Amino acid sequence: MEKKKLFIIGAGYAGIRAVSHLSKCKDIELYLLDKNSYHYLQTDVYDYLTSQINLSDIAIDLYTYCASYNDAVTFLHEEVLRFDLEKKKIITTKNRYKYDYLIIASGAQTLLPDSIEGLKEHYHGIKSLENALLFKQKFEYFIYKKIESEGKCSLDANFNIVITGSGLSGVEIASEMANYSREFYKDTGYLCSGINITLINSHEKLLPSNSAFMQEEAEKRLNDLEINIIKNARVTKVMEDCVILNNSQKIDMNFLIWTAGITSSDLVLNMDAKKNKKGQLAVDEFFRLIDHKEVYAIGDNADMFDPASDTRLPPTAQTAELSADYVSQNILKEISDKKLQTKSIKLQGFFASLGGRFGCGEVMNILKFSGKKAYFLKKFIEKSYRYPLHQRCKKGLKKIKSLMN
Incomplete structure (x- = not known):
């Protein structure tokens, strides 16, 4: 069976968590793509600002992190310019990539x-x-x-x-x-x-x-x-x-x-896809884009909700990780030709x-x-x-x- 190409866009809390799950699947050719070369631990930044921890504690190197998975994960230090959702392509400042599955986890920015x-x-x-x-x-x-x-x-x-x-x-x-x-x-x-x-x-x-x-x-x-x-x-x-x-x-x-307040990344704000008033991507009960079922959105750039109760979830690191858990499990089911399952996401x-x-x-x-x-x-x-x-x-x-x- 030919491996499925899966790209994760963004190495925040959601993206890193998805890597940890999906790297175990031998049927996936996994790529992590981010414009930065580090994973930023924003939840710890207050300790850094008050000199309780060091810079190395809030910036995790993505090259060495991905290398630890041997050949299971490829890190691409590139900025995504746009997506061609119809042709299943990612256009970056350096290359064009074709995907079978796409996880958008580009995070949020301060709303001004x-x-x-x-x-x-x-x-x-x-x-x-x-x-x-x-x-x-x-x-x-x-x-x-x-x-x-x-x-x-x-x-x-x-x-x-x-x-x-x-x-x-x-x-x-x-x-x-x-x-x-x-x-x-x-x-x-x-x-x-x-x-x-x-x-x-x-x-x-x-x-x-x-x-x-x-x-x-x-x-x-x-x-x-x-x-x-x-x-x-x-x-x-x-x-x-x-x-x-x-x-x-x-x-x-x-x-x-x-x-x-926050809003989605510029990448998501410029996408031709359904969004809520905050610019977050609208998703179905499996956190897939409404019109593109091979594209998933997790973390702060998605309109997160509990699939069991339909209640909105706050934009926190915990929500990002739980959404990554949920999506990763369903992608693995889909690749194995198994039925996707909804479950409750409880903080x-x-x-x-x-x-x-x-x-x-x-x-x-x-x-x-x-x-x-x-x-x-x-x-x-x-x-x-x-x-x-x-x-x-x-x-x-x-x-x-x-x-x-």
Whole structure:
């Protein structure tokens, strides 16, 4: 039997998970294609921004990772320009590829509404590794300038970080940055301080997609960290040194971190395919495109839902991995001429880091954790994901070196 050519577009959480499943099938010629040469661990970026982990902990090399699968996976470091869905072709900046099956897992990007004047010129984001690096450099340069001006801080005592979005990303980065700045000045004994953090929340509650328990724990912790929470407010204009809320309220700003919403990658936004209002690909109960059953969409660039209950799923790393599990199992069934099966996709729980060794979380809406216990459970989950990836990279590097000798 001739092997089926299967291309996975995007090496995010969904794409990497699909590789781990499909690489085991001897009837598949598997390709992973990404414009970046690394897998970016965005869920761990808050620890990197506050210097708790290194760059190597959030950027996994895809060459060595794929090499660890021997000849089962081919990594193509190329940017996809477009798809020809009728002819089953992928057009990149370098080549054209013919596929039998295609998995689109190109992820999401920060949603920057055109209606908000000045936003694109003055925001910082963390959805990409490059943006995270730039923000960390600028923030640490500010710390340096504050140290350099030791003894003269009263001339410029305040530095204002404004964070928009009260989901997991916004809450975690607000709490981690607040704790980091507080601990830095306390531990070093510098006179300088005055980092003010404001979280803009368009809702009444923080973490609006999570349970009341997590909402209450998050707000309590952010209040303890003296983070200024502004509720039921929307940014309507951004200038170099301030943001305007609801067309009237002015908030001074040195850094604006935007986490208020996502949309699909440009690749997906430019596709001639059915999408929802967020630009995510519309899929059937098997996560296939409506008009092209050989094309699957998983992760943040797809309109994810639980096939059993038809309830929408949040755009999280956990959802991305579960969707990859589901699609991989059905692709293997299809290649074996077996009937595809629907199953329920249920999230196991949520955990949030809330600055320092403090967090909150719950499992299956039954077990609830807060404080240090929740923090260590979240770190255990993160390390459990990261460690096997590093081990695979070491194995792949060993193989590449042996081929070079």
